[in-house]
Amino acid sequence: MNGAEDRGAFTLDDLYAMIPEMQCLPGCTDCCRLFGVPSRTPEEDARIRDYLYAQERSILPAEGTRCPYVSEAGCTIYPVRPLTCRLFGTSPTVLCPRGARPVELLHEDVEAEIHHRYRLFWR
Numbered sequence: 001m002n003g004a005e006d007r008g009a010f011t012l013d014d015l016y017a018m019i020p021e022m023q024c025l026p027g028c029t030d031c032c033r034l035f036g037v038p039s040r041t042p043e044e045d046a047r048i049r050d051y052l053y054a055q056e057r058s059i060l061p062a063e064g065t066r067c068p069y070v071s072e073a074g075c076t077i078y079p080v081r082p083l084t085c086r087l088f089g090t091s092p093t094v095l096c097p098r099g100a101r102p103v104e105l106l107h108e109d110v111e112a113e114i115h116h117r118y119r120l121f122w123r
């Protein structure tokens with residue numbers, strides 16, 4: 001059985017939709033500058049590549065602990081940022097160091113389900 005069969009019709013976008021919306025502090029990009037290039041599945045990598053190529057931009061190399069896609073204005077690949085970036089700050093296990101939060105933090109059971117489902121996208 002391959003990964004696609006394990007996931008059934010469940011897509012990355014379905015997974016992303018399980019994560020609550022969160023507003024960052026205006027102008028803050030601290031976590032993008034401190035925690036390195038986010039891990040991403042092959043499908044997320046392909047989405048980023050396609051997004052960059054559609055804008056005639058290039059895939060950028062890592063820059064130490066700084067994500068190469070962060071700018072003064074924020075994330076420059078925001079629509080296709082990977083799950084790690086979407087989760088950050090939304091869960092009690094990855095709280096924002098600046099205190100930004102969604103209206104309601106992820107419940108641990110939902111977070112566990114997200115991680116469980118996300119694993120299937122690495123196959």
Ligand code: SF4
Pocket residue numbers: 023024025028029030031032088089096097098099100
């Ligand atoms: S999650 Fe927190 S640290 Fe990261 S950019 Fe948003 S406000 Fe800043």
Ligand code: SF4
Pocket residue numbers: 031032036038067068069070071074075076077078081082085
């Ligand atoms: S992909 Fe975007 S949100 Fe994620 S670390 Fe890089 S700049 Fe930040």
